Amino acid sequence: MGVVPPLIDVTQEIPALSCFRTTCADTHGTNCAGNPSQVDHPSHMSPKPFVKWAGGKRQLLQDLLQRLPSSFQSYHEPFVGGGALFFALQEKRMLDDKLVRLTDINGELINAYQIVRDRVETLISLLSTFPNDSDFFYEIRALNPSNLDPIQRAARFVYLNKTCFNGLFRENSKGQFNVPFGRYKQVQICAPNDLRAASFALRKVAVEVASFDDIEHDCAAGDFVYCDPPYAPQSRTASFTKYHGSGFTEREQERLADWVCRLGLRGVHVLVSNSAVPLTLRLYRDLHIEKVLARRAINSRGDRRGPIHELLVAAGPLAIQLSESQRKR
Ligand SMILES: C[S@@+](CC[C@H](N)C(=O)[O-])C[C@H]1O[C@@H](n2cnc3c(N)ncnc32)[C@H](O)[C@@H]1O
Numbered sequence: 001m002g003v004v005p006p007l008i009d010v011t012q013e014i015p016a017l018s019c020f021r022t023t024c025a026d027t028h029g030t031n032c033a034g035n036p037s038q039v040d041h042p043s044h045m046s047p048k049p050f051v052k053w054a055g056g057k058r059q060l061l062q063d064l065l066q067r068l069p070s071s072f073q074s075y076h077e078p079f080v081g082g083g084a085l086f087f088a089l090q091e092k093r094m095l096d097d098k099l100v101r102l103t104d105i106n107g108e109l110i111n112a113y114q115i116v117r118d119r120v121e122t123l124i125s126l127l128s129t130f131p132n133d134s135d136f137f138y139e140i141r142a143l144n145p146s147n148l149d150p151i152q153r154a155a156r157f158v159y160l161n162k163t164c165f166n167g168l169f170r171e172n173s174k175g176q177f178n179v180p181f182g183r184y185k186q187v188q189i190c191a192p193n194d195l196r197a198a199s200f201a202l203r204k205v206a207v208e209v210a211s212f213d214d215i216e217h218d219c220a221a222g223d224f225v226y227c228d229p230p231y232a233p234q235s236r237t238a239s240f241t242k243y244h245g246s247g248f249t250e251r252e253q254e255r256l257a258d259w260v261c262r263l264g265l266r267g268v269h270v271l272v273s274n275s276a277v278p279l280t281l282r283l284y285r286d287l288h289i290e291k292v293l294a295r296r297a298i299n300s301r302g303d304r305r306g307p308i309h310e311l312l313v314a315a316g317p318l319a320i321q322l323s324e325s326q327r328k329r
Pocket residue numbers: 053054055056057058078079080081082083084085103104105106210211212213228229230231243244247248
């Protein structure tokens with residue numbers, strides 16, 4: 001008999017904790033039952049990525065934060081992944097009162113963002129029943145997400161991310177998730193307050209499945225677009241990282257570079273991070289380029305975890321701003 005519990009009765013929606021819906025002044029110091037609280041209001045907690053993500057930018061955050069436009073209108077992140085920069089900007093209150101749009105081509109990831117934003121308490125109650133157990137992992141992994149309710153899909157996705165090897169997201173040619181069980185002794189499958197803090201950070205944010213070029217017409221002069229595509233490979237012979245079934249090929253890197261140039265010409269502030277390799281140096285040679293040292297967080301080969309050069313590229317008015325500040329340094 002299988003170990004998967006009746007995968008969740010999600011007909012019973014759990015409302016967002018009412019104390020989290022009111023203002024901090026009303027609720028700080030009391031929990032939902034009205035007792036003295038150990039639970040901070042989510043607006044007081046530092047939001048951070050709720051998934052581990054290959055190419056996640058937590059290591060590069062300081063370099064990115066030093067290169068933001070001095071002011072901007074809307075914020076767009078078309079390769080959001082774990083959203084390290086988005087959550088850091090929210091923590092610094094730099095996105096208050098701005099339109100924010102997060103997109104990615106990975107439908108399972110985006111469904112999880114939408115559920116964390118809209119139905120976080122139901123997700124927490126479900127996820128907190130999932131054990132760190134190999135048999136359970138393989139049963140959950142074998143489920144076809146298209147047969148699941150969006151809450152179940154999100155719980156499956158977050159669970160697999162926390163318990164699989166290295167937090168990788170990899171699918172086979174049939175689109176089935178195929179990363180093995182991670183065998184971690186200590187793993188926090190459900191961190192309720194982290195999920196609540198992420199939910200609060202996402203509360204007014206548009207989150208959609210899209211390819212980067214689908215959002216071109218949503219980006220206007222004065223907006224800020226941060227692009228963190230799958231890395232261009234270190235050498236031409238290395239296969240391009242497959243974050244998604246279709247992969248992100250050299251042709252895609254070229255299309256992205258053209259897209260970045262077009263946005264820059266329209267007065268959009270664009271910042272791109274990528275690996276500093278001959279291909280990217282060539283594609284972005286006409287834009288503002290800086291090389292910085294970074295340590296890549298997820299790489300199944302330990303010998304590739306060392307410091308490595310990353311490329312930061314700016315287009316549009318941000319390129320002028322960064323060239324001027326570089327001249328003054
Ligand atoms: C390097 S990761 C982004 C990491 C993210 N900055 C973070 O902090 O975790 C690249 C992301 O690009 C997404 N992606 C791949 N091809 C894409 C495309 N054509 N359009 C939009 N997103 C794409 C992948 O699903 C992946 O989440």
